[in-house]
Amino acid sequence: MPSLPLAPGATLGVLGGGQLGRMLALAAARLGFDTVILDPEPDSPAARVAAHAIVAAYDDEAALAELAAHAQVATYEFENVPVAAVDRLRALGVEVAPGPRALAVAQDRFDEKTFLNGAGVATVAFAAADSPEGAVEAVGRVGAPALMKTRREGYDGKGQRWVEHAADAAAVFQALGGAPVIVEAPAAFARELSVIAARGRDGAIAVYPLAENHHAQGVLRRSLAPARVSAAAAAQAERIAVRILTGLDYVGVIGVELFELADGGLLVNEFAPRVHNTGHWTQDGCAVDQFEQHIRAIAGWPLGPTDAVRGVEMLNLLGHEAHDWARYAAEPDSRLHLYGKRDAKPGRKMGHVNRLRPL
Missing domain, CATH: 3.40.50.20 (Rossmann fold)
Incomplete structure (x- = not known):
């Protein structure tokens, strides 16, 4: 080593x-x-x-x-x-880094939620199924409507469908390819938040301010950071991040997607064992962004500061939206990040722009 x-x-x-x-x-x-x-x-x-x-x-x-x-x-x-x-x-x-356990847990949505609950982190109710009959039973336990997702793979809204009635569960299971699934109860959330955090090789943990996220067709469109949240919500998000990072003996940056409920409580939707789209705002909003932080962590360096120095509205540029690069480049308070992808396919993430705002 x-x-x-x-x-x-x-x-x-x-x-x-x-x-x-x-x-x-x-x-x-x-x-x-x-x-x-x-x-x-x-x-x-x-x-x-x-x-x-x-x-x-x-x-x-x-x-x-x-x-x-x-x-x-x-x-x-x-x-x-x-x-x-x-x-x-x-x-x-x-x-x-991160190690194989974090990767394995994140690759299976049922294992992921089971791990989260075991770490004392709240999620929606869920059940697993690996047959049409099991899917009907799972929806019956969780209650309809429910969200059915393939346990493995799937991203940006792919590999998932809503089940409006338990009687529809078998057909939805087949439509998803007949692979093992997880059935999740809906979350009556007020908004979607996320927290980016890092853990170093020495066990030190650094947590960034929360971001408020807005999606369309299952794809992140924009993030506002730092999100306007209560001190209690910020503290709860930090506790959640710490429990996940320590529970996985994690090294590196992690992204944790959260549902904020009407009463201010937080549920974890999922985590990603890597740098995360909702953390792109840190490139222009923090002294040390999530990418440098990840490199620091895996290389065994000290973690850097996570305080926000500017407010940011991060906009994902999908497909041909990246062709407007000249307009974004002309905005004095915008910072353009293009990914160098050759083909601007519809819905493909081609870049993002960080629009700077006062804190």
Whole structure:
């Protein structure tokens, strides 16, 4: 295993070549690190700003060995990386953070909610099913209407459907592909919030101010941060983050999506074991953003400050919206972040803009 903390000049591995990997590589470069990207797609956004790129499947043995030859520490930019790939890198002497347990828990929505409840973190009521008959029973236990989701994979609203009546559950189960599902009770929430937090190798924890998030068709459109929340809600969000981070023996940045109820209480919707879209505001709203914070944590460096220095409205740019780059670039209080993706497909995240506001 490498000697920590890593000194500048070391190489970090990133599994995943999308926009999060790109922004991690840019943050690593500011701190003097090189990065090597492993991604199945040639010409990935992250590969074009990294020192090295490996084009192969995540479970390719030769590719993992090549990454291990370059990198002392590795991380991942999305949670559908095979756990076996992380285990293989660790066997090759590469320290991977966050660790395989966080990845495995986050990959299964039922395991995730079971872990959260076991850590003393509240969620909506839920039940699992792996057959049409089981789906009907699960909806009967949770109550209709209910949200049915595939237990694994699925993102940005994909892999989930509402079940309006228990009698519809079997058909919805089949429409989702007949894979194991989780059935969740609806949350009567007032708004959606999120908290970005980090845990270092020494166990130190740093928590960013909350963001208020607005979605459309299951995709995040904008975040407002710092969110206007009560001191009690902020303290509860911090407690939630601490319980998750310590319960997973976590190293790195995590994103936790929250439902704020009418009485001010918070429920956890889900967490992502990585840097998170709702934390992009920190790039221009905090002295140390989530990407640098993640690099600091996995490299064994001290965590940086998380106080907000500016208010931010973060807007995701989807598809052809990124073609308005000149307009955003002309706004004096806007900071444009484009991901270098070649094709502006409808609904595809092409970039974001942070509009600065007073605190």
